[in-house]
Amino acid sequence: MTDLPLAFEIGTFVVLGLVLLFDLLLVLKRPHEPSMKEAGLWIAFYIGLALIFAVLMFIFTGPEHGSQFVAGWITEYSLSIDNLFVFIIILARFGVPRKYQQEALMVGIILALVLRGIFILLGAAVIENFSWVFYIFGLFLLYTAWQQARDSGEDEGHAGDNVLIRKIRSVLPMSQDFDGSKVRTVVNGKKVWTPMLIVFIALGLTDLLFAVDSIPAIFGLTKEPFIVFTANIFALMGLRQLYFLLGGLLKRLVFLKHALSIILGFIGIKLILHAMHVNELPFINGGHGIEWAPEIPTWLSLVVIVATILVATVASLLVSRGKVDPELEKAGELSQVDELGDEESSADRLQAARTPESESGPKQSQAAEASQATESSVEEPGRPGSGAL
DSSP states (O other), X not given: OOOOOHHHHXXXXXXXXXXXXXXXXXXXXXXOOOOHHHHHHXXXXXXXXXXXXXXXXXXXXXXXXXXXXXXXXXXXHHHHHHHHHHHHHHHHHTTOOHHHHHHHHHHHHHHHHHHHHHHHHHHHHHHHXXXXXXXXXXXXXXXXXXXXXXXXXXXXXXXXXXXXXHHHHHHSOBOSSOOTTOSEEEETTEEEEOHHHHHHHHXXXXXXXXXXXXXXXXXXXXXXXXXXXXXXXXXXXXXXXXHHHSTTGGGGOTTHHHHHHHHHHHHHHHHHHHHHHTOOOTTSGGGSOOTTSOOOOHHHHHHHHHHHHHHHHHHHHHHTTTOOOHHHHHHHHHHHHHHXXXXXXXXXXXXXXXXXXXXXHHHXXXXXXXHHHHHHHHHOTTSTTGGGO
């Protein structure tokens, strides 16, 4: 196994930093909802970039490191897609307008990179000095796999609605409406926070929880911090575009959680076997390694991960024909209603500005009646006129 060349590592981080900076500037310069074609092209670019990097890893560092990157990237990408489920629900629950969702997602991705970077540095330092930590990582992943397998998704329905966020809402002066992607705005001459601040905090808390799961998982596949971090970067790249491209398809991946449960359980067992093989704990086998404990090779890990994801995806698409996740469907309806409400409120404000004060009363009453009629049509899809939503 060839050591990782320093020039290769530095060059990789420079290129990835420039790509991420370009993506961020593009979002800030032109906030919009990307079309299916635009999102698809960006995702193809990021996946192609990851595959090119994998080839370079095989060429410059050898097949072992190359296989570790591919296995780690696929695992982290799968966990990131699971993260996307919660992002959809958070953005819908807070009613973030779709043209500003790109910026919210970009902030969420940056927070994820920062938090995972911290976890990777801490994890690498701990692993370097304490090999017994693999026992803890392995048991934690087995517990996470069990939780993932029995998760019904009910907790995700309350994403972003926790004690901390309710406390922030009660303490900080906050506007009722979004002001673009700003976290501060002026209302009646006073500076207040906007709901976007709460959205960023909710996304950050979600990123923190997922980092706790994902970092031990990838350390079960490789001990190289460089591979761990690059696999995470490539997994998070394109996640923003994937949100807009696969929003509907995600509703059909009903077996994704089960696949992730199998993968996390497999990596947990792999970590425990490795900990037994290099055991240093004095109360286990006298502080000596357990020779019969096998070391699972990287190629076998890669085969298990790819096969599990493929089987789960195909099975999900076959079983979920005509079915959708109720929580994600509700999130989609909330997003549509909020968008419609934003358009109506903007139209009302514009009409009020153009209408003399003496006529504003009847106009506002008509607008309120129209708004109530719209809400009724959304809440009662069986009634005539509701089919537009």
